Amino acid sequence: MANVKLIYYYLITHLFKLCLFPLITFVAIKASNLKQEDVQNLWFHFQHNIVTLTIFSAVVTFVSAMYFVTRPRPVYLVDYSCHLPPQHQKVTVQKIVDNVNKNRELGTSTTILAEDSSLDFFFRVLERSGLGEETYLPDAILNVPPLQTMVAAREETEQVIxxxxxxxxxxxxxxxxDIGIIIVNSSLFNPTPSLSAMVVNKYKLRSNIKSFSLGGMGCSAGVIAIDLAKDLLQVHKNTYALVVSTENLSRNMYIGDNRSMLVTNCLFRVGGAAILLSNKSGDRRRSKYKLLHTVRTHTGADDKSFRCVQQEDDETGKTGVSLTKDITSVASRTITKNIATLGPLVLPVSEKILxxxxxxxxxxxxDKIKHYIPDFKRAIDHFCIHAGLRRTWGGLEKNLGLLPIDVEPSRSTLHRFGNTSSSSIWYELAYTEAKGRMKKGNKAWQIALGSGFKCNSAVWVALRNVNPSVNSPWEHCVAKYPVKLDI
Structure with missing residues (x-):
């Protein structure tokens, strides 16, 4: 059966070539049999139909010109950088335990996890989360008691960005x-002046820059920012777009006992990424990737989807982000819709026919036979699945028939850096590069989930054999991965 499938894929993939060769042979044979008088008649026909020939040439020229003028401008990813926090922010499970206990000793006014049952739940989730012993937390959270002030939040965000x-x-x-567009996405921390204004001020960007701050859009906002930059680069010629994806923990750590809100404390860690995009044709040579597709899916019209991830106050008035039990089914349904839209754009003809x-x-x-699940590995070489809940990429691994090596970037990123929200897909891409797996022509699929509920995808093609950038976050630790997780 496997050999039959391979033959089928080969025939469909090379069908055009297989049909073209006999056609060229046929034309060549016919041309060789033409008599001299037939050639003269053909030339005579062209000479006396010069008007028709001129009109035809003019139409071809006009259509070609319109195509080149109206076709979408290519968007290149020149390079990107992921934040590597300082060593003193590194936390082990034991350090988190000690920190929680110190805060509990302070008394009711600043108590974190006041109830013993909440403490037990917190540690159980932490142990099963898939996070390792080298993730990072901001100074404000490591402080006893934690600092949830605007100053502390700004310091964390400035350090990362x-x-x-x-x-x-x-x-x-x-x-x-030379940067004409700046887009910063941060879901929970949106001060005034905005985060994009903070970047403009720090780097003294020009006064006519197109500046955007995206808030409240969850872990999938990184792809949304890329999609927005892509659209803007179709309008504004010969410029760069700087996209920054991050999330703030200092001001948004939950300090109550509601279990649906405690989960986020276990998973989220410090992280951020800066991405430089260009529509300049001259940047193709030095760029790492070209953007092929972005697909955004939003199921927020459904109440369950809208409320499955929500920032709210608990019964004691403490603010946190709650995750409902519907999140798994909502995520699955939204992912399915996103993949159904993306599939026709990337899958080869052989998979579409099947x-x-x-x-x-x-x-x-x-009607009893199962739907055919396309083999996305025939279209995609590398998968960067948002390193959020383990069951998210675990479900995709099973449903799409992926191998452990395909979800290795997600698993390793979650273990090394935790859930860094919208920037996690960039740590995953950096992991693939650090392993030396990104070759010229390879396609990488970034897929991220976020509140709303949203599932967003971006597909890139490597323009060369991509090496890790200088100061890659994996520079000193990639040799230790992948690690085996007993969870």
Missing amino acids: FDAIDNLLANTKVNTR FFITYIHKKFFD
Whole structure:
């Protein structure tokens, strides 16, 4: 059966070539048999139909010109940088335990996890989360008691964003005055002036820059920011777009006992990424990737989808982000819709034909047969699945027939850095590069989930054999991965 399938894929993939060769042979044979008088007649026909030939040439020229003028501008990913927090922010499970106990000793006014049952639940989730012993928390949370002030939140965000941008600018040598678009996404921390204004002020960006701050859009906002940048780069010529994806923990750690809100404390860690995009044709040579597709799916019209991830106050008035039991089914349904839209854009003809045949057979002949699940590995080489809940990429691994190596970037990122929200897909892409797996022509699929509920995808193609950038977050630890997790 496997050999038959391989033959089928080969025939469909090379069908055009297989048909073209006999056609060329036939034309060549016919041309060789033409008599001299036939050639003269053909030339005579062209000479006396010069008007028709001129009109035809003009139409071809006009259509070609319109195509080149109206076609979408290519969007190149010049480079990107992920924030690597300082060593003193690294936390082990034991350090978290000690920190929680110190806070509990302070008394009711600043108590974290006041109830013993909540403490037990917190540690059980932490042990099963898939996070390792080298993730990072901000100074404000490590402080006893934690500092949930605006000053502390700004310090955390500035440290993350400025470090990522500084490293990106050092690697690309781009003049900040050449950046025409700045987009910053942070779901829970949106101060005034905005985070994008903070970047403009720090790097003295030009006054006519197109500046955007995206808030409240969850862990999938990184792809939303890329999609927005792509659209803006179709309008504004010869410019750069700087996209920054991050999340703030200092001001948003939950300090109550509601279990649906405690889960986020177990998973989220410090992280951020800065990405430089370009629509300049001259940047193709030095860019890492070209953006092929972005697909955004939003199921927020459904109440369960809208409320499955929600920031709210608990019964004691403490603010946190609650996760309902519906999140698994909502995520599965939203992912399915996103993949159904993306599939026709990336899958080869061979997979589309198999899907269509199975669909017709099921609809008109035998409704008991299973739907054909396309083999996305024939279209995608590397998978960057949002490192959030383990069951998210675990479900995709099973449903899409992925191998352990395909979800290795997600598993390793969750273990090493935790859930860094919208920036996690960039740590995963950096992991693939650090392993030396990204070759010219390879396609990488970033897929992220977020509140709302949303599932967003971005597909990139490597323009060369991609090596890790200078100061990659995996530079000193990639050799230890993958690790085996007993969870």
